Amino acid sequence: MPEGHTIHRAALDQRPMLADQRLKILSPQGRFAEGAARIDGQTCTGIEAFGKHLVYRFEGGDALHVHLGLFGMFRAAKLPARAPKGAVRVRMISRTHVVDINGPNTCEVLDGAGLAALTGRIGPDVLRKDADPDKAWTRISRSRSSIGLLLMDQSVIAGIGNIYRSEILWRQGIDPELPGNRIPPEAFDRIWTDAVHLLGIGVNANTIITVDGVKKSKSRYGERVNIFAKEICPACASAIKAFEIGGRRAFACGRCQTSA
CATH class of the missing domain: 3.20.190.10 (MutM-like, N-terminal)
Structure with missing residues:
Protein backbone atom coordinates (compact mmCIF):
# COMPACT_ATOMS: atom_id res chain seq x y z
CA MET A 1 0.00 0.00 0.00
CA ARG A 121 -11.26 10.75 11.41
CA ILE A 122 -7.78 11.01 9.92
CA GLY A 123 -4.97 11.69 12.37
CA PRO A 124 -2.50 14.56 11.97
CA ASP A 125 -0.56 14.14 8.75
CA VAL A 126 3.18 14.59 9.27
CA LEU A 127 3.49 16.21 5.83
CA ARG A 128 0.77 18.83 6.26
CA LYS A 129 1.63 22.29 7.58
CA ASP A 130 -1.61 22.34 9.57
CA ALA A 131 -0.80 19.08 11.42
CA ASP A 132 -1.04 19.18 15.22
CA PRO A 133 1.40 16.63 16.72
CA ASP A 134 -0.14 17.15 20.16
CA LYS A 135 -3.25 15.31 18.98
CA ALA A 136 -1.13 12.28 18.11
CA TRP A 137 0.79 12.51 21.36
CA THR A 138 -2.43 12.60 23.39
CA ARG A 139 -3.64 9.37 21.75
CA ILE A 140 -0.29 7.62 22.08
CA SER A 141 0.40 8.64 25.67
CA ARG A 142 -2.96 7.22 26.80
CA SER A 143 -2.75 3.93 24.92
CA ARG A 144 -1.57 0.51 26.04
CA SER A 145 -1.12 -0.57 22.43
CA SER A 146 2.42 -0.90 21.12
CA ILE A 147 4.03 2.09 19.48
CA GLY A 148 4.55 -0.09 16.41
CA LEU A 149 0.81 -0.61 16.14
CA LEU A 150 -0.07 3.00 16.91
CA LEU A 151 2.20 4.38 14.18
CA MET A 152 0.25 2.36 11.63
CA ASP A 153 -3.11 3.58 12.93
CA GLN A 154 -4.05 6.33 10.48
CA SER A 155 -6.43 7.85 13.01
CA VAL A 156 -3.45 8.46 15.32
CA ILE A 157 -0.80 9.62 12.82
CA ALA A 158 -1.51 9.81 9.11
CA GLY A 159 0.95 8.87 6.40
CA ILE A 160 3.31 6.45 8.13
CA GLY A 161 3.20 2.99 6.58
CA ASN A 162 4.88 -0.32 7.15
CA ILE A 163 8.37 0.55 5.90
CA TYR A 164 8.56 3.93 7.58
CA ARG A 165 7.35 2.44 10.85
CA SER A 166 10.27 -0.01 11.10
CA GLU A 167 12.79 2.51 9.83
CA ILE A 168 11.80 5.40 12.10
CA LEU A 169 11.72 3.28 15.24
CA TRP A 170 15.12 1.79 14.40
CA ARG A 171 16.60 5.21 13.72
CA GLN A 172 15.32 6.41 17.11
CA GLY A 173 16.33 3.26 19.01
CA ILE A 174 12.78 2.55 20.14
CA ASP A 175 11.40 -0.93 20.73
CA PRO A 176 8.31 -1.27 18.47
CA GLU A 177 6.56 -3.41 21.09
CA LEU A 178 6.81 -0.75 23.79
CA PRO A 179 3.31 0.43 24.86
CA GLY A 180 2.39 3.93 23.83
CA ASN A 181 1.83 5.02 27.44
CA ARG A 182 5.48 4.20 28.19
CA ILE A 183 6.83 6.43 25.43
CA PRO A 184 8.41 9.58 26.96
CA PRO A 185 7.38 12.89 25.36
CA GLU A 186 10.91 13.53 24.13
CA ALA A 187 10.89 10.14 22.34
CA PHE A 188 7.60 11.01 20.65
CA ASP A 189 9.10 14.33 19.56
CA ARG A 190 11.96 12.43 17.94
CA ILE A 191 9.55 10.09 16.16
CA TRP A 192 7.48 12.98 14.81
CA THR A 193 10.48 15.02 13.71
CA ASP A 194 12.07 12.05 11.96
CA ALA A 195 8.78 11.17 10.26
CA VAL A 196 8.47 14.73 8.91
CA HIS A 197 12.08 14.56 7.72
CA LEU A 198 11.94 11.13 6.07
CA LEU A 199 8.56 11.48 4.40
CA GLY A 200 9.67 14.87 3.10
CA ILE A 201 12.65 13.15 1.49
CA GLY A 202 10.23 10.57 0.11
CA VAL A 203 8.15 13.27 -1.60
CA ASN A 204 11.18 14.92 -3.16
CA ALA A 205 12.83 11.67 -4.27
CA ASN A 206 9.53 9.96 -5.13
CA THR A 207 10.71 6.89 -3.23
CA ILE A 208 11.52 5.81 0.31
CA ILE A 209 15.02 6.77 1.43
CA THR A 210 15.78 6.34 5.13
CA VAL A 211 19.56 5.96 4.94
CA ASP A 212 21.31 9.25 5.63
CA GLY A 213 23.39 10.81 2.86
CA VAL A 214 22.44 8.50 -0.02
CA LYS A 215 20.50 8.84 -3.25
CA LYS A 216 17.87 6.48 -4.60
CA SER A 217 19.08 3.06 -5.67
CA LYS A 218 19.06 1.65 -9.18
CA SER A 219 16.46 -0.95 -8.22
CA ARG A 220 12.94 -0.88 -9.63
CA TYR A 221 11.54 1.32 -6.88
CA GLY A 222 14.73 3.12 -5.91
CA GLU A 223 14.28 2.51 -2.18
CA ARG A 224 17.17 2.77 0.29
CA VAL A 225 16.41 1.42 3.76
CA ASN A 226 18.35 0.37 6.86
CA ILE A 227 16.59 -2.67 8.30
CA PHE A 228 13.27 -3.28 6.53
CA ALA A 229 13.42 -6.80 5.03
CA LYS A 230 17.11 -6.94 5.94
CA GLU A 231 18.92 -9.67 7.89
CA ILE A 232 21.74 -7.74 9.58
CA CYS A 233 21.62 -4.45 11.49
CA PRO A 234 23.91 -1.91 9.81
CA ALA A 235 24.71 -0.29 13.17
CA CYS A 236 25.71 -3.27 15.35
CA ALA A 237 25.80 -6.25 12.94
CA SER A 238 23.23 -8.14 15.03
CA ALA A 239 20.53 -10.24 13.40
CA ILE A 240 17.36 -8.32 12.53
CA LYS A 241 14.20 -9.75 14.06
CA ALA A 242 11.20 -10.12 11.73
CA PHE A 243 7.75 -10.42 13.30
CA GLU A 244 4.16 -9.27 12.93
CA ILE A 245 2.46 -6.25 14.44
CA GLY A 246 -1.19 -5.82 13.56
CA GLY A 247 -0.93 -8.40 10.79
CA ARG A 248 1.91 -6.58 8.99
CA ARG A 249 5.62 -7.37 8.81
CA ALA A 250 7.81 -5.48 11.22
CA PHE A 251 11.57 -5.47 11.65
CA ALA A 252 13.70 -4.48 14.62
CA CYS A 253 17.16 -4.85 16.11
CA GLY A 254 17.02 -6.34 19.60
CA ARG A 255 20.31 -4.71 20.54
CA CYS A 256 19.76 -1.20 19.19
CA GLN A 257 16.05 -0.90 20.03
CA THR A 258 15.81 -1.67 23.71
CA SER A 259 13.80 1.25 25.10
CA ALA A 260 12.49 4.72 24.23
Whole structure:
Protein backbone atom coordinates (compact mmCIF):
# COMPACT_ATOMS: atom_id res chain seq x y z
CA MET A 1 0.00 0.00 0.00
CA PRO A 2 1.41 3.43 -0.88
CA GLU A 3 2.67 5.38 2.12
CA GLY A 4 1.89 9.04 2.69
CA HIS A 5 4.79 10.45 0.67
CA THR A 6 3.39 8.79 -2.48
CA ILE A 7 0.02 10.51 -2.11
CA HIS A 8 1.56 13.89 -1.39
CA ARG A 9 3.79 13.46 -4.43
CA ALA A 10 0.73 12.60 -6.54
CA ALA A 11 -0.99 15.79 -5.36
CA LEU A 12 2.14 17.80 -6.13
CA ASP A 13 2.47 16.32 -9.63
CA GLN A 14 -1.20 16.52 -10.55
CA ARG A 15 -1.90 20.11 -9.46
CA PRO A 16 -0.34 21.71 -12.56
CA MET A 17 -2.07 19.10 -14.73
CA LEU A 18 -5.61 19.45 -13.34
CA ALA A 19 -6.08 22.28 -10.85
CA ASP A 20 -7.98 25.44 -11.85
CA GLN A 21 -9.24 23.75 -14.99
CA ARG A 22 -12.62 22.47 -16.11
CA LEU A 23 -12.30 18.70 -16.31
CA LYS A 24 -13.91 15.99 -18.35
CA ILE A 25 -14.59 13.14 -15.93
CA LEU A 26 -15.21 9.64 -17.25
CA SER A 27 -15.38 6.12 -15.89
CA PRO A 28 -14.08 3.87 -18.67
CA GLN A 29 -14.57 0.82 -16.47
CA GLY A 30 -18.14 1.86 -15.74
CA ARG A 31 -18.05 1.25 -11.99
CA PHE A 32 -17.89 4.97 -11.22
CA ALA A 33 -20.26 6.21 -13.92
CA GLU A 34 -22.69 7.91 -11.52
CA GLY A 35 -19.96 9.67 -9.55
CA ALA A 36 -18.18 10.74 -12.73
CA ALA A 37 -21.38 12.25 -14.11
CA ARG A 38 -21.89 14.22 -10.89
CA ILE A 39 -18.60 16.13 -11.19
CA ASP A 40 -18.10 16.02 -14.96
CA GLY A 41 -17.53 19.46 -16.47
CA GLN A 42 -16.73 21.17 -13.17
CA THR A 43 -13.57 23.10 -12.37
CA CYS A 44 -11.10 21.38 -10.06
CA THR A 45 -10.29 23.98 -7.43
CA GLY A 46 -7.62 22.07 -5.53
CA ILE A 47 -5.91 18.74 -4.87
CA GLU A 48 -4.95 17.79 -1.31
CA ALA A 49 -3.39 14.81 0.43
CA PHE A 50 -4.56 13.75 3.87
CA GLY A 51 -2.27 10.89 4.88
CA LYS A 52 -2.99 8.10 2.41
CA HIS A 53 -6.12 9.81 1.06
CA LEU A 54 -6.19 12.07 -2.01
CA VAL A 55 -8.96 14.65 -2.37
CA TYR A 56 -9.87 16.56 -5.53
CA ARG A 57 -12.05 19.59 -4.72
CA PHE A 58 -14.56 20.93 -7.24
CA GLU A 59 -16.28 24.27 -7.66
CA GLY A 60 -19.74 22.95 -6.78
CA GLY A 61 -18.59 21.96 -3.28
CA ASP A 62 -18.20 18.25 -4.01
CA ALA A 63 -14.92 16.37 -3.67
CA LEU A 64 -13.57 13.23 -5.27
CA HIS A 65 -12.02 11.06 -2.56
CA VAL A 66 -9.51 8.38 -3.59
CA HIS A 67 -7.68 5.81 -1.47
CA LEU A 68 -5.49 3.56 -3.59
CA GLY A 69 -5.33 0.63 -1.18
CA LEU A 70 -2.98 -2.24 -2.07
CA PHE A 71 -3.46 -2.35 -5.82
CA GLY A 72 -4.56 1.10 -6.97
CA MET A 73 -2.38 3.38 -9.08
CA PHE A 74 -2.29 6.70 -10.89
CA ARG A 75 -1.28 7.08 -14.51
CA ALA A 76 -0.72 10.54 -15.97
CA ALA A 77 0.18 11.60 -19.49
CA LYS A 78 0.03 14.55 -21.83
CA LEU A 79 -2.73 14.75 -24.41
CA PRO A 80 -3.69 13.28 -26.78
CA ALA A 81 -5.05 10.57 -24.53
CA ARG A 82 -4.38 6.96 -25.33
CA ALA A 83 -6.95 4.22 -24.85
CA PRO A 84 -7.47 3.31 -21.17
CA LYS A 85 -5.04 0.67 -19.93
CA GLY A 86 -6.57 -1.88 -17.61
CA ALA A 87 -9.59 -1.28 -15.40
CA VAL A 88 -9.64 2.53 -15.24
CA ARG A 89 -12.12 3.58 -12.58
CA VAL A 90 -11.77 7.31 -13.23
CA ARG A 91 -10.32 9.29 -16.13
CA MET A 92 -9.83 13.05 -15.69
CA ILE A 93 -9.02 15.11 -18.77
CA SER A 94 -7.84 18.73 -18.66
CA ARG A 95 -6.64 21.03 -21.44
CA THR A 96 -3.23 19.39 -21.42
CA HIS A 97 -3.25 16.09 -19.54
CA VAL A 98 -5.15 12.91 -18.77
CA VAL A 99 -4.97 11.29 -15.33
CA ASP A 100 -6.26 7.74 -14.90
CA ILE A 101 -6.98 6.05 -11.58
CA ASN A 102 -6.84 2.26 -11.72
CA GLY A 103 -8.15 -0.12 -9.09
CA PRO A 104 -8.49 2.16 -6.05
CA ASN A 105 -9.77 0.70 -2.81
CA THR A 106 -12.04 3.74 -2.37
CA CYS A 107 -13.35 6.10 -5.03
CA GLU A 108 -16.31 8.27 -4.09
CA VAL A 109 -17.81 11.74 -4.43
CA LEU A 110 -18.33 13.47 -1.08
CA ASP A 111 -20.27 16.60 -0.25
CA GLY A 112 -18.97 19.10 2.29
CA ALA A 113 -20.28 17.18 5.28
CA GLY A 114 -18.88 13.91 3.97
CA LEU A 115 -15.46 15.44 3.41
CA ALA A 116 -15.47 16.94 6.91
CA ALA A 117 -16.32 13.53 8.35
CA LEU A 118 -13.47 11.94 6.40
CA THR A 119 -10.82 14.45 7.43
CA GLY A 120 -12.11 14.41 10.99
CA ARG A 121 -11.26 10.75 11.41
CA ILE A 122 -7.78 11.01 9.92
CA GLY A 123 -4.97 11.69 12.37
CA PRO A 124 -2.50 14.56 11.97
CA ASP A 125 -0.56 14.14 8.75
CA VAL A 126 3.18 14.59 9.27
CA LEU A 127 3.49 16.21 5.83
CA ARG A 128 0.77 18.83 6.26
CA LYS A 129 1.63 22.29 7.58
CA ASP A 130 -1.61 22.34 9.57
CA ALA A 131 -0.80 19.08 11.42
CA ASP A 132 -1.04 19.18 15.22
CA PRO A 133 1.40 16.63 16.72
CA ASP A 134 -0.14 17.15 20.16
CA LYS A 135 -3.25 15.31 18.98
CA ALA A 136 -1.13 12.28 18.11
CA TRP A 137 0.79 12.51 21.36
CA THR A 138 -2.43 12.60 23.39
CA ARG A 139 -3.64 9.37 21.75
CA ILE A 140 -0.29 7.62 22.08
CA SER A 141 0.40 8.64 25.67
CA ARG A 142 -2.96 7.22 26.80
CA SER A 143 -2.75 3.93 24.92
CA ARG A 144 -1.57 0.51 26.04
CA SER A 145 -1.12 -0.57 22.43
CA SER A 146 2.42 -0.90 21.12
CA ILE A 147 4.03 2.09 19.48
CA GLY A 148 4.55 -0.09 16.41
CA LEU A 149 0.81 -0.61 16.14
CA LEU A 150 -0.07 3.00 16.91
CA LEU A 151 2.20 4.38 14.18
CA MET A 152 0.25 2.36 11.63
CA ASP A 153 -3.11 3.58 12.93
CA GLN A 154 -4.05 6.33 10.48
CA SER A 155 -6.43 7.85 13.01
CA VAL A 156 -3.45 8.46 15.32
CA ILE A 157 -0.80 9.62 12.82
CA ALA A 158 -1.51 9.81 9.11
CA GLY A 159 0.95 8.87 6.40
CA ILE A 160 3.31 6.45 8.13
CA GLY A 161 3.20 2.99 6.58
CA ASN A 162 4.88 -0.32 7.15
CA ILE A 163 8.37 0.55 5.90
CA TYR A 164 8.56 3.93 7.58
CA ARG A 165 7.35 2.44 10.85
CA SER A 166 10.27 -0.01 11.10
CA GLU A 167 12.79 2.51 9.83
CA ILE A 168 11.80 5.40 12.10
CA LEU A 169 11.72 3.28 15.24
CA TRP A 170 15.12 1.79 14.40
CA ARG A 171 16.60 5.21 13.72
CA GLN A 172 15.32 6.41 17.11
CA GLY A 173 16.33 3.26 19.01
CA ILE A 174 12.78 2.55 20.14
CA ASP A 175 11.40 -0.93 20.73
CA PRO A 176 8.31 -1.27 18.47
CA GLU A 177 6.56 -3.41 21.09
CA LEU A 178 6.81 -0.75 23.79
CA PRO A 179 3.31 0.43 24.86
CA GLY A 180 2.39 3.93 23.83
CA ASN A 181 1.83 5.02 27.44
CA ARG A 182 5.48 4.20 28.19
CA ILE A 183 6.83 6.43 25.43
CA PRO A 184 8.41 9.58 26.96
CA PRO A 185 7.38 12.89 25.36
CA GLU A 186 10.91 13.53 24.13
CA ALA A 187 10.89 10.14 22.34
CA PHE A 188 7.60 11.01 20.65
CA ASP A 189 9.10 14.33 19.56
CA ARG A 190 11.96 12.43 17.94
CA ILE A 191 9.55 10.09 16.16
CA TRP A 192 7.48 12.98 14.81
CA THR A 193 10.48 15.02 13.71
CA ASP A 194 12.07 12.05 11.96
CA ALA A 195 8.78 11.17 10.26
CA VAL A 196 8.47 14.73 8.91
CA HIS A 197 12.08 14.56 7.72
CA LEU A 198 11.94 11.13 6.07
CA LEU A 199 8.56 11.48 4.40
CA GLY A 200 9.67 14.87 3.10
CA ILE A 201 12.65 13.15 1.49
CA GLY A 202 10.23 10.57 0.11
CA VAL A 203 8.15 13.27 -1.60
CA ASN A 204 11.18 14.92 -3.16
CA ALA A 205 12.83 11.67 -4.27
CA ASN A 206 9.53 9.96 -5.13
CA THR A 207 10.71 6.89 -3.23
CA ILE A 208 11.52 5.81 0.31
CA ILE A 209 15.02 6.77 1.43
CA THR A 210 15.78 6.34 5.13
CA VAL A 211 19.56 5.96 4.94
CA ASP A 212 21.31 9.25 5.63
CA GLY A 213 23.39 10.81 2.86
CA VAL A 214 22.44 8.50 -0.02
CA LYS A 215 20.50 8.84 -3.25
CA LYS A 216 17.87 6.48 -4.60
CA SER A 217 19.08 3.06 -5.67
CA LYS A 218 19.06 1.65 -9.18
CA SER A 219 16.46 -0.95 -8.22
CA ARG A 220 12.94 -0.88 -9.63
CA TYR A 221 11.54 1.32 -6.88
CA GLY A 222 14.73 3.12 -5.91
CA GLU A 223 14.28 2.51 -2.18
CA ARG A 224 17.17 2.77 0.29
CA VAL A 225 16.41 1.42 3.76
CA ASN A 226 18.35 0.37 6.86
CA ILE A 227 16.59 -2.67 8.30
CA PHE A 228 13.27 -3.28 6.53
CA ALA A 229 13.42 -6.80 5.03
CA LYS A 230 17.11 -6.94 5.94
CA GLU A 231 18.92 -9.67 7.89
CA ILE A 232 21.74 -7.74 9.58
CA CYS A 233 21.62 -4.45 11.49
CA PRO A 234 23.91 -1.91 9.81
CA ALA A 235 24.71 -0.29 13.17
CA CYS A 236 25.71 -3.27 15.35
CA ALA A 237 25.80 -6.25 12.94
CA SER A 238 23.23 -8.14 15.03
CA ALA A 239 20.53 -10.24 13.40
CA ILE A 240 17.36 -8.32 12.53
CA LYS A 241 14.20 -9.75 14.06
CA ALA A 242 11.20 -10.12 11.73
CA PHE A 243 7.75 -10.42 13.30
CA GLU A 244 4.16 -9.27 12.93
CA ILE A 245 2.46 -6.25 14.44
CA GLY A 246 -1.19 -5.82 13.56
CA GLY A 247 -0.93 -8.40 10.79
CA ARG A 248 1.91 -6.58 8.99
CA ARG A 249 5.62 -7.37 8.81
CA ALA A 250 7.81 -5.48 11.22
CA PHE A 251 11.57 -5.47 11.65
CA ALA A 252 13.70 -4.48 14.62
CA CYS A 253 17.16 -4.85 16.11
CA GLY A 254 17.02 -6.34 19.60
CA ARG A 255 20.31 -4.71 20.54
CA CYS A 256 19.76 -1.20 19.19
CA GLN A 257 16.05 -0.90 20.03
CA THR A 258 15.81 -1.67 23.71
CA SER A 259 13.80 1.25 25.10
CA ALA A 260 12.49 4.72 24.23
